[in-house]
Amino acid sequence: MSATIKDAYGEEINPNTGTSNKKLAMWAFLGSDVMFFGAFIATYLVYRNKSLVGPYPNEVLDLLLTSISTFVLLMSSVAMVLAIYYLRKSQLGWAKFWLLAVILLGLGFLGFQVYEFQHFVDVGLTPRVNIFGTTFFILTGFHGAHVAIGVIWLMMIMVGMQKGRIKKSSAHTMEIAGLYWHFVDVVWIVIFTLIYLVAGGDGAPTSIT
Amino acid sequence: MKNLLKYLVSFETRYSNRLPENSETHEPISAYEHPFGTLADRTKRWWGVLTSSHGHATATYYWMVALVLAVITLLEVWITLIGLVPWVVITGLIVLGLAKFALVAAFFMHLRFDHRTYTWVFVACMILGINIFVFMMLLIEFFGEFQ
Numbered sequence: 001m002s003a004t005i006k007d008a009y010g011e012e013i014n015p016n017t018g019t020s021n022k023k024l025a026m027w028a029f030l031g032s033d034v035m036f037f038g039a040f041i042a043t044y045l046v047y048r049n050k051s052l053v054g055p056y057p058n059e060v061l062d063l064l065l066t067s068i069s070t071f072v073l074l075m076s077s078v079a080m081v082l083a084i085y086y087l088r089k090s091q092l093g094w095a096k097f098w099l100l101a102v103i104l105l106g107l108g109f110l111g112f113q114v115y116e117f118q119h120f121v122d123v124g125l126t127p128r129v130n131i132f133g134t135t136f137f138i139l140t141g142f143h144g145a146h147v148a149i150g151v152i153w154l155m156m157i158m159v160g161m162q163k164g165r166i167k168k169s170s171a172h173t174m175e176i177a178g179l180y181w182h183f184v185d186v187v188w189i190v191i192f193t194l195i196y197l198v199a200g201g202d203g204a205p206t207s208i209t
Numbered sequence: 210m211k212n213l214l215k216y217l218v219s220f221e222t223r224y225s226n227r228l229p230e231n232s233e234t235h236e237p238i239s240a241y242e243h244p245f246g247t248l249a250d251r252t253k254r255w256w257g258v259l260t261s262s263h264g265h266a267t268a269t270y271y272w273m274v275a276l277v278l279a280v281i282t283l284l285e286v287w288i289t290l291i292g293l294v295p296w297v298v299i300t301g302l303i304v305l306g307l308a309k310f311a312l313v314a315a316f317f318m319h320l321r322f323d324h325r326t327y328t329w330v331f332v333a334c335m336i337l338g339i340n341i342f343v344f345m346m347l348l349i350e351f352f353g354e355f356q
Contacts, residue, residue: 017326018324018326019324019326019327023323023327024326024327024330027327027330027331028330028334030331030334031330031331031333031334031335031337031338032334034331034334034335034337034338035334035337035338035341037338038338038339038341038342039341039342039345041342042341042342042345042346043345045346046345046346046349063286063289063290067282067286070282071279071282074275074278074279074282075275077275077313077317078271078272078274078275078317080317081271081316081317082268082271085267085268085271086268175319178317178318179318182313182314182317182318183318185313185317186310186313186314186318189306189309189310189313190306190310192285192306193285193302193303193305193306194306197285197286197289197302198298198299198302198303200289
């Protein structure tokens with residue numbers, strides 16, 4: 001087993017492969033998460049238009065609200081790359097500022113989701129009411145859980161930066177967290193496109209109207 | 210930013226009416242004697258400068274990508290609301306969604322700048338994920354019984 005080479009940002013490169021083992025592991029994990037979400041999205045689409053009772057997607061989904069929350073998550077991705085960029089340049093003040101922005105935007109996105117779920121329950125849509133409710137809550141709920149885990153991870157990094165444990169020489173740690181955060185954003189891009197835009201107008205199946 | 214713009218347009222400004230010359234003979238290079246001139250080379254160079262920046266993108270560059278992502282999101286909502294034919298809307302949304310996916314993966318997740326192995330690992334898993342998706346849809350469509 002050969003020794004790894006550490007670069008200025010704490011990235012340990014394996015000389016045999018030219019890659020960082022930690023980063024490769026994270027990409028493999030993200031790849032497995034693609035399959036995880038792929039199964040849930042496929043399930044949602046398979047049971048699309050199959051609910052026998054309402055509420056139906058066109059009665060409850062709010063495109064404007066979700067467009068805003070999508071924008072919030074996209075902006076959090078920008079803040080994330082900027083946080084890493086400034087940490088790599090040793091500008092800790094800016095790095096902390098943008099990391100705080102990511103955390104707040106992530107919490108904002110979760111706030112939108114909690115509001116949306118609460119609204120759905122108020123109008124009678126729960127996971128047990130119909131197949132739309134079951135597949136929708138499972139898919140978006142698991143995505144929300146990913147966001148929540150990301151926010152907690154970033155908070156831990158923020159504490160590490162405050163205590164001086166995370167700096168330019170360990171920027172790689174934040175880069176790994178950044179990969180996870182961007183992936184959560186990418187998954188939402190797919191969910192927003194398929195569930196809210198493509199299938200958002202679904203109503204009652206024609207056989208029961 | 211100013212230097213970047215200067216660099217990008219300098220070739221065109223200096224040589225707008227001339228074909229690139231062989232550095233030794235000072236003869237025009239015949240390979241460029243076509244209607245597009247040096248367009249392909251310049252496009253390649255623009256792409257290289259804009260996307261690579263010697264391995265590290267700048268903060269301005271990240272903002273440019275963010276602006277494109279925001280515009281694509283607005284476009285998606287717009288084409289959903291203007292009442293086009295369904296297949297046009299669905300095709301448009303899938304293309305725009307893929308564009309956003311690619312932009313985030315390439316630039317925010319650094320696949321464009323990083324070792325190719327990461328890209329291959331992710332692409333391989335994407336193919337498996339898409340297979341799961343497609344086979345699930347096909348199984349339910351042809352063999353599944355609802356209710």
